[in-house]
Amino acid sequence: MLAKLKSLTERKINNVVRKSLFDWPLDFGLETAVMNNVEGDYHEFGVFEGRSFIKAHNSFKNLLPRSEFNKMKFWAYDSFEGLPETNDPYAPKHFKKGAYSAPEDLFTSNLKKAGIDLNQLQIVPGFYDKSLTTEQSKKSFSERKLAMTYIDCDIYESCVPIFDFITPGLQVGSVIVIDDWVRHHTHPNYGMQRAYNEWLERNPSIKMNQIALSKRIMFVVYEV
Numbered sequence: 001m002l003a004k005l006k007s008l009t010e011r012k013i014n015n016v017v018r019k020s021l022f023d024w025p026l027d028f029g030l031e032t033a034v035m036n037n038v039e040g041d042y043h044e045f046g047v048f049e050g051r052s053f054i055k056a057h058n059s060f061k062n063l064l065p066r067s068e069f070n071k072m073k074f075w076a077y078d079s080f081e082g083l084p085e086t087n088d089p090y091a092p093k094h095f096k097k098g099a100y101s102a103p104e105d106l107f108t109s110n111l112k113k114a115g116i117d118l119n120q121l122q123i124v125p126g127f128y129d130k131s132l133t134t135e136q137s138k139k140s141f142s143e144r145k146l147a148m149t150y151i152d153c154d155i156y157e158s159c160v161p162i163f164d165f166i167t168p169g170l171q172v173g174s175v176i177v178i179d180d181w182v183r184h185h186t187h188p189n190y191g192m193q194r195a196y197n198e199w200l201e202r203n204p205s206i207k208m209n210q211i212a213l214s215k216r217i218m219f220v221v222y223e224v
């Protein structure tokens with residue numbers, strides 16, 4: 001009985017440690033964005049049911065002075081229909097068309113339940129190849145640049161338009177966290193790494209410092 005309890009507790013502790021290690025670049029990214037003291041908004045690409053979005057919102061709320069926090073907008077970009085198709089041969093099997101589909105009203109009702117003030121929320125619905133236009137980029141970054149972005153959209157095809165979209169929003173100190181960096185066989189020519197590498201080749205003036213890595217990766221921009 002005691003042995004069973006011990007093994008259950010160990011499993012629980014292992015899960016907590018594993019999860020916090022996985023989450024670490026996101027948590028550290030949120031703290032870094034606050035420490036860097038850059039004026040700007042939070043932009044999340046791939047919000048699904050709102051888990052990471054709520055975490056980011058609450059983290060800024062807890063860490064920033066209220067006057068700074070009140071100026072922030074929280075931007076959510078999602079198809080609300082899940083992933084599009086991918087041609088990536090190394091994409092995990094479950095990254096298929098329609099995976100992670102959650103309707104927009106489920107996202108907003110989860111935010112409401114978490115006590116989030118929807119006045120600070122900006123939702124840009126649609127698949128990125130259509131929704132992330134130059135006009136939308138101008139709109140998204142017209143008042144404030146990017147304090148932090150969390151890119152959690154799983155596949156190469158989704159990631160490509162995001163990097164071009166955020167380029168005008170970058171400033172020294174902007175924090176970029178990308179999920180699933182070590183998926184797609186951790187191959188630099190596939191998945192997020194491919195989209196990221198191609199983007200920097202197109203934009204050699206952008207310089208980023210890699211700060212944290214686990215399942216996710218965190219960069220901070222130091223030259224634009």
Ligand SMILES: C[S@@+](CC[C@H](N)C(=O)[O-])C[C@H]1O[C@@H](n2cnc3c(N)ncnc32)[C@H](O)[C@@H]1O
Pocket residue numbers: 045046047048049050051052053077078079080081082083084099100101102126127128129152153154157158
């Ligand atoms: C893994 S889920 C995000 C999970 C969320 N960040 C969290 O931690 O709870 C991936 C999300 O990316 C969105 N997505 C992926 N590719 C997309 C695309 N090309 N256009 C719009 N949304 C996309 C999906 O609809 C889905 O909600």
